[in-house]
Amino acid sequence: MSHDPEAFRGRFWLSLLLTVPIVLTSHMVMDWFGYRLDFPGLDLVGPVLGTVVFGYGGWPFLTGAVAEARSRTPGMMLLIAMAITVAFVASLATAVGAFKLDFWWELAALVTIMLLGHWQEMKAIGQAQGALSALAALLPDEAERLDADGHARPVPVAELRVGDLVLVRPGGRVPADGPIAEGAAALDESMITGESRPVGRGVGDRVVAGTVATDAAIRVRVDAVGTDTALAGIQRLVAEAQQAGGRAQALADRFAAWLFYVATATAAVTLVAWTVVAGLGEAVVRTVTVLVIACPHALGLAIPLVIALSTAVAARGGILVKNRLALERMRGVDAVLFDKTGTLTRGEHALTAVAGANGTADDEVLALAAAVEADSEHPLARAIVSAAQQRGTSRRATGFQPLAGRGVRAEVDGIRYAVGGPALLRELGVAAPDELTDRQSEWSRRGAAVLHLLRLDDGAPTVLGALGLADQVRPEARRAIAELRAEGVRTIAMITGDARPVAEAVAADLGFRPGQDEVYAEVLPADKDDAVAELQRRGLRVAMVGDGVNDAPALARADVGIAIGAGTDVAIESAGVVLASSDPRAVTGVIRLSRASYRKMVQNLAWAAGYNVVALPLAAGALAWAGVTLSPAVGAVLMSVSTIVVALNAQLLRRVRLRPAG
Numbered sequence: 001m002s003h004d005p006e007a008f009r010g011r012f013w014l015s016l017l018l019t020v021p022i023v024l025t026s027h028m029v030m031d032w033f034g035y036r037l038d039f040p041g042l043d044l045v046g047p048v049l050g051t052v053v054f055g056y057g058g059w060p061f062l063t064g065a066v067a068e069a070r071s072r073t074p075g076m077m078l079l080i081a082m083a084i085t086v087a088f089v090a091s092l093a094t095a096v097g098a099f100k101l102d103f104w105w106e107l108a109a110l111v112t113i114m115l116l117g118h119w120q121e122m123k124a125i126g127q128a129q130g131a132l133s134a135l136a137a138l139l140p141d142e143a144e145r146l147d148a149d150g151h152a153r154p155v156p157v158a159e160l161r162v163g164d165l166v167l168v169r170p171g172g173r174v175p176a177d178g179p180i181a182e183g184a185a186a187l188d189e190s191m192i193t194g195e196s197r198p199v200g201r202g203v204g205d206r207v208v209a210g211t212v213a214t215d216a217a218i219r220v221r222v223d224a225v226g227t228d229t230a231l232a233g234i235q236r237l238v239a240e241a242q243q244a245g246g247r248a249q250a251l252a253d254r255f256a257a258w259l260f261y262v263a264t265a266t267a268a269v270t271l272v273a274w275t276v277v278a279g280l281g282e283a284v285v286r287t288v289t290v291l292v293i294a295c296p297h298a299l300g301l302a303i304p305l306v307i308a309l310s311t312a313v314a315a316r317g318g319i320l321v322k323n324r325l326a327l328e329r330m331r332g333v334d335a336v337l338f339d340k341t342g343t344l345t346r347g348e349h350a351l352t353a354v355a356g357a358n359g360t361a362d363d364e365v366l367a368l369a370a371a372v373e374a375d376s377e378h379p380l381a382r383a384i385v386s387a388a389q390q391r392g393t394s395r396r397a398t399g400f401q402p403l404a405g406r407g408v409r410a411e412v413d414g415i416r417y418a419v420g421g422p423a424l425l426r427e428l429g430v431a432a433p434d435e436l437t438d439r440q441s442e443w444s445r446r447g448a449a450v451l452h453l454l455r456l457d458d459g460a461p462t463v464l465g466a467l468g469l470a471d472q473v474r475p476e477a478r479r480a481i482a483e484l485r486a487e488g489v490r491t492i493a494m495i496t497g498d499a500r501p502v503a504e505a506v507a508a509d510l511g512f513r514p515g516q517d518e519v520y521a522e523v524l525p526a527d528k529d530d531a532v533a534e535l536q537r538r539g540l541r542v543a544m545v546g547d548g549v550n551d552a553p554a555l556a557r558a559d560v561g562i563a564i565g566a567g568t569d570v571a572i573e574s575a576g577v578v579l580a581s582s583d584p585r586a587v588t589g590v591i592r593l594s595r596a597s598y599r600k601m602v603q604n605l606a607w608a609a610g611y612n613v614v615a616l617p618l619a620a621g622a623l624a625w626a627g628v629t630l631s632p633a634v635g636a637v638l639m640s641v642s643t644i645v646v647a648l649n650a651q652l653l654r655r656v657r658l659r660p661a662g
Contacts, residue, residue: 005119007060008060008115008119009119011056011057011059011060011115012057012112012115012116012119014056014057015053015056015057015108015111015112015115016112016116018049018052018053018057018108019049019053019105019108019109019111019112021045021049022045022046022049022050022053022104022105022108023105023108023109024037025037025042025045025046026046026104026105028105029105046091046095046104046105047091047092047095047104049104049108050088050091050104050105050107050108051088053107053108053111053112054084054088054107054111057108057111057112057115058081058084058088058111060115061077061080061081061084061111061114062081062084062085064076064077064078064080064081065077065078065080065081065082073257074257074260074261078260079259079260079263079291080114082263082264082267082291083110083288083291084107084110084111084114086284086287086288086291087106087107087110087288088107090284090288091104091107106288140157140172140173140175141156141157142154142155142156142157142175143155143156143157143160143166143175143176144166144167144168144169145159145160145164145165145166145167146164146165146166146167146219152167157175157176157225158226160175160176160222160225161222161225162222162223162224162225163221163222163223164176164221164222165181165219165220165221165222166178166219166220166222167217167218167219168185168213168217168218168219168220169213169217170185170213170214170215170216170217171212171213171214172212172213173209173210173211173212174187174207174208174209174210174211174212174213174220175209176209176220176222176224176225176229177206177207177208177209177222177223177224177225177228177229178206178207178220178221178222178223178224179203179204179205179206179207179220179221179223180201180202180203180204180205180206180207180218180219180220180221181203181219181220181221182203182218182219183202183203183216183217183218183219184200184201184202184203184216184218185200185201185213185214185215185216185217185218186198186199186200186201186213186214186215186216187199187200187201187207187211187212187213187214188211188212188214189208189211189581198214198215201218207220208229209224209229209232259612262616263290263291263616266290266616266620267287267290267291269620270283270286270287270290270620270621271283271284271286271287273621274286274287274621286619286620286621289619289620289630290616290619290620293612293615293616293618293619293630293638303601303604303605305604305646305647305650306597306600306601306604306650306653307324307597309597309650309651309653309654310327310593310596310597310653311324311327313593313653313654313656313658314327314589314590314593314658317586317589317593317658318579318580318581318583318586319577319578319579319580319586319589319590319593319658320577320578320579320580321576321577322575322576322577322578323576323577325576326560326561326575326576326577327576327577327590327593327594327597328594328597328598329541329559329560329576329594330543330560330577330590330591330593330594331591331594331595331598332541333489333541333542333543333559333560333591334488334489334490334491334540334541335489335490335491335492335493335535335540335541335542335543336484336489336491336492336493336542336543336545336587337493337494337495337518337531337532337535337542337543337544337545337554337558338492338493338494338495338545338546338584339494339495339496339528339544339545339546339547339551339554340494340495340496340498340503340506341471341496341497341498341547342547342564342582343477343545343546343547343564343582343584344473344474344477344494344506344510344584345471345472345473345474345477345506346471346472346474347471347547348379348383348471349379349380349383349449349469349470349471350383350386350387350469350470350471350472351366351383351384351386351387351467351468351469352443352448352468352469352470352472353439353443353448353467353468354366354465354466354467354468355435355436355439355440355465355466355467355468356464356465357432357433357435357436357463357464357465357466358433358462358463358464360453360464360465362465363391363393364464364465365453365464365465365466365467366384366387366388366391366393366467367388367393367394367395368395368412368417368453368464369384369388369417369419369451369453369465369467370384370385370387370388370389370393370394370395371394371395371396371397371410371412371417372397372400372408372409372410372412372417372418372419372453373385373408373419374396374397374400374410375397375400375410376400376402376408378408380449380451380469381408381419383469384419384451384467384469395412395413396412397410397411397412397417398410398411399411399416403418403420403424406420406421406423406424406427407419407420407421407423407424407451408420409456415455415457416455416456416457417453417454417455417456417464418453418454418456418461419451419452419453419454419467420451420452420454421449421450421451421452422450424452424454425452425454425463428454428461430454430460430461430462430463431463432452432463432466433463436463436465436466439466439468440466440468443466443468443470445501445502445505446470446501446502446505446506447470447471447498447499447501447502447505447506448468448469448470449468449469449470450466450467450468450469451466451467451469452465452466452467453465453466453467473506473509473510474582474583474584476583476584476585477510477584478509478510478511479585480583480584480585480587480588481510481511481512482511483585483588484587484588484591487588487591487592489591490516490540491516491517491518491535491540492512492513492517492518493517493518493519493520493531493535494506494507494510494512494517494518494519494520495520495523495528495531495554496520496521496523497521497522497523497524498521498522499521499522500519500521500522502521503519503520503521503522504519504521507519518535528546528551528553528554529553529554529556529557531554532544532554532557532558533557536557536559541559542558542559542560543558543559543560543561543562543587544557544558544560544561544562545562545564545584545587546561546562546563546564547563547564551563555575560576560577561575561576561577562575562576562577562578562579562587562590563575563577563578563579564579564581564582564584564586564587577590586658589658592656592657592658593656593658596653596656597653600649600650600652600653603649604646604649604650607642607645607646607649608642608646611638611642615630615638618630
């Protein structure tokens with residue numbers, strides 16, 4: 001039977017339509033409400049329409065029961081099938097005069113209510129999985145591919161190939177992954193990263209399919225299409241996570257199997273006991289009620305719906321759950337180990353300080369250095385040029401010449417200049433002026449690279465100034481550390497290959513607590529997993545946060561591996577959780593979601609299990625001596641109410657805030 005909610009919807013409405021006349025013509029119902037119907041064929045309404053309801057409406061449960069029986073995995077479908085089959089057989093016996101019971105209306109009500117519950121279950125899960133369809137809808141149907149003469153021609157996205165150049169107009173969606181070949185724009189990447197603020201992207205920056213160029217046109221060189229795109233990878237991760245199970249799901253499955261055996265045994269005891277006490281007719285009523293109560297609709301919905309909703313909520317917040325068990329474990333993490341570069345820092349150098357010497361102003365040093373470096377592709381050169389552009393200091397140079405391993409040189413206004421590091425100073429036989437020494441030493445202690453601007457004309461080379469470039473701490477990293485502490489994480493740790501003084505300076509900038517937080521410095525990539533193991537030997541449950549490349553062994557060893565900054569690399573196999581953005585604050589969101597989803601699972605399991613523990617004895621007639629009994633139809637109504645409670649409780653996951661207000 002298909003799990004398409006529309007299939008159950010159709011069966012439910014037809015069964016409901018047939019159930020109404022069955023109920024209205026029941027002698028028991030007429031006695032309850034004090035009315036009387038009498039027309040030819042009245043006694044055939046229940047048997048005829050009830051048989052249709054059993055055969056058509058009950059078919060999904062009957063076929064599901066056969067599948068469970070063949071696989072020897074008794075569960076929800078087998079329990080439902082047992083209940084409606086017993087009710088049907090008892091009703092047929094009533095029709096031929098074996099019992100004096102009006103049972104058809106209870107059978108019809110049972111089937112109809114169970115169809116309603118299953119329809120709502122499939123509908124709820126389908127709505128949660130609609131996140132996948134929403135992701136797919138982010139891709140445009142057509143792309144504007146530029147041909148050899150530069151003309152843009154509309155083509156279906158499916159026809160794009162690696163190497164194609166596509167035009168993305170203002171307000172248009174990027175059709176495929178690739179670097180920007182021309183132009184710059186503010187990209188709305190919220191559908192991938194969860195960040196609402198557009199991000200500036202320029203030539204060389206990689207963009208991903210589904211994002212939106214908000215303010216300008218760009219040309220993108222396609223390097224990934226179809227299933228290789230980041231968006232497709234996100235879809236795969238969300239789908240796998242929604243289908244995955246965990247400890248709580250395994251517990252629910254085991255409970256369903258136990259419930260089958262308990263219900264069967266209870267039904268058998270009930271049948272025998274009530275046959276002895278009150279006769280076969282009452283025994284059948286009690287037995288059917290036991291089987292109805294035992295139908296584990298709420299139990300079957302308790303975990304899958306929480307899984308579906310939690311992974312959908314996570315995906316909307318830029319958190320991609322690859323491994324359901326990893327999300328479950330995150331609630332108990334008490335140590336978070338961050339890789340420094342690219343996680344707590346930006347992973348790229350930026351100009352942090354400029355100092356002039358020999359009478360040269362700081363701004364002049366920056367302007368001249370940027371002019372000399374303008375044609376260089378070195379990351380440090382790009383940082384200097386970018387800083388000069390931001391400050392509005394621009395000069396033009398000619399005669400650019402790279403000096404391999406030492407620096408670059410060029411002419412500005414007819415004067416030759418060079419920019420380079422210590423190797424260039426040694427080659428030219430000059431030293432930095434005393435006025436720069438103290439400042440350079442401080443920059444170096446903090447891990448900055450130091451470059452010098454030299455004038456090469458007028459005799460001996462002269463050092464005109466120095467520039468400090470460092471990998472900057474992310475502002476959001478400081479807030480991430482504070483948020484983790486607020487969530488009760490005991491130990492924050494950082495690991496890096498940088499020298500100890502550099503690592504300590506970064507840790508101090510981040511607000512690490514001496515004696516409580518940990519700093520692992522001068523660590524080779526291959527040895528990072530040793531730090532994870534060392535924390536685990538202390539009895540800590542460790543989450544490792546890294547870039548998913550050289551951190552793979554550590555990510556795999558940790559109790560929870562979290563790959564960060566995966567907007568263009570979502571298929572990191574070593575991590576259980578992937579963060580689509582590079583914002584480390586999302587780690588706190590994973591903890592919040594883990595705790596909330598686990599809480600909902602436990603609540604739902606407690607409700608579903610507790611309901612059966614209380615209701616089964618009641619259905620068996622344990623309180624019949626006090627005049628308290630349950631009919632099969634009432635049992636079906638109560639079971640449906642239990643399902644609704646579980647579904648509504650799971651829906652509260654949508655209110656979880658992955659980040660604190662403000």
